[in-house]
Amino acid sequence: MAETAATNKQDTASAATASAQHSRPIDDQRRGIRLAPVLARLASDDDTPDPTGSPAAPLGALRPAVARRRLMIADAAATLVTGAIVLGVTQLLRPMDTEGLSRHVLLTAASLPAFALGAVASQMYRARANHSAASEFRNIVKTVAIGTSFLICLAFATQMKDLSRLWVGLVAVSVLAALTVARSVARRVFARLRINGRLRRRIVIVGTDSHAVRLHQLFEHDPSLGYEVVGFVGDRPNDFLFRDRVLGDFADVTSVLAAHGAIGVVISPSALPESELNSMTRCLTDAGYHVAISATLRDIDINRLRPQSIDGRSILYVEPVARTGAPVVAKRIFDVVVASTLLFLTAPVIAAAMAAIKITSRGPVLFRQTRVGVDGEEFTMLKLRTMVADAEARLDELAELNEADGPLFKIERDPRVTRVGRFLRRSSIDELPQLVAVLQGTMSMVGPRPALPREVGEWDDATRERLRVLPGLTGLWQVSGRSDASFDSYKRLDLAYVHNWSLRHDLSICVRTIAVVLRARGAR
Secondary structure (H helix, E strand, O other): OOOOOOOOOOOOOOOOOOOOOOOOOHHHOOOOOOOOOHHHOOOOOOOOOOOOOOOOOOOOOOOHHHHHHHHHHHHHHHHHHHHHHHHHHHHHHOOOOHHHHHHHHHHHHHHHHHHHHHHHHOOOOOHHHHOOHHHHHHHHHHHHHHHHHHHHHHHHHOOOOOOOHHHHHHHHHHHHHHHHHHHHHHHHHHHHHHHOOOOOEEEEEEOOOHHHHHHHHHHHHOHHHOEEEEEEEOOOOOOOOOHHHEEEOHHHHHHHHHHHOOOEEEEOHHHOOHHHHHHHHHHHHHOOOEEEEOOOOOOOOHHHEEEEEEOOEEEEEEOOOOOOOHHHHHHHHHHHHHHHHHHHHHHHHHHHHHHHHHHHOOOOOEEEEEEEOHHHOEEEEEEEOOEOOOOHHHOHHHHHHOOOOOOOOOOOOOOOEOHHHHHHHHHOHHHOOHHHHHHHOOOEEEOOOOEOHHHHOOOOOOHHHHHHOOOEEEOHHHHOOHHHOOHHHHHHHHHHHHHOOOHHHHHHHHHHHHHHHHHOOOOO
């Protein structure tokens, strides 16, 4: 579990991370296009003290080993309770005699250790192997596969002829669901503990260049990552922003780590010559410290990176993004199927909303607005009207109340929004007519936010890259903060989507959109 910080201190690794500066927590970047499994989670996992000792933990701090044990107990409880429930459901659907039921109970009990061992074998308790919800889910699938396979093999070995295939199927599906839900809850709990400072790891940044500064800003701006930067080691240039936090030279790194109770380092690769970088990495890993080497790549999806070794050198190959062919056809099929299904299912909701708009305010029930689509082509986007009929005409008089930066326009308590409109916005029902544009092919289910022509007029060349793909009903920007995000976040996340698109990524964003809409987070 990425949040457990549970790995043996001797298990060290180097991981590529992105240097970044955020204006909001990266919760949602950890999500879709992440700033990578940052540092591959430097956390330590056992009860072994740091090689040289560490200062006393803050009051209320949760030790990594304790967190790991609690997680293991939670997983075991989820598996046990699910097994009992499945037995009950199976008995209701396909009743077994007392002897058959007893054999299934014994088989369940005998299989529990296999699920536990499967979790360990699948690295469920190693932070670096669970840096994202997707990677954690893959490990859960492996765990369930191991446990279920053992269960079936044990049944054949004991010649259990009345083994219920329904029961086996229900066990596999139910345990998978239970562990997924349990880990989702645990992920949130651990994130909160890190934000509150109860589950944090002390690290030192090696280097004093601009990249090192951005690394520091990354960790400072997002406490949910769970890292506390105690300082820097390296040169002490006069113009260095954190000159008073330079704790020593490169040669002092081991003593600095020991003195401040840090568990590892993040190295800015441009700060050290190649030979010194290799020497420091070997020295620190041999001493039991964690080492992460930050890459200068930014907003490149980690799934596109392929580590390779050439003559002893570590090379990162970047997979190209599919722009034509089968993936694009699959995306279009996905759009049509999902949009048509949602239109059919939400038709009564749309009709009721239209009636409410018509009854409570004057003007048309649909709001039509020109937006800019793929390759800069303009199209008409439909939404349920949530404002007064002359909202566009009153835009200039409200310009001073704009709370958004850049070319965006947002007012938290916009006086133009009607009473019904507030509900429609909060529930995102007002956006359902955009499904028509998805069917027409001018929008996609997932993509960058459809921009207004006046916004596009203020874009620089880099921002115009987002016009390479269809705008979306939802997207990385929307699920990362929706209207709460700054223009820089909006620009960066949309570009990250464009440069890292994949159908799997689209599916992930759709799932996250459901959670965002249900919480009504960021909608205005």
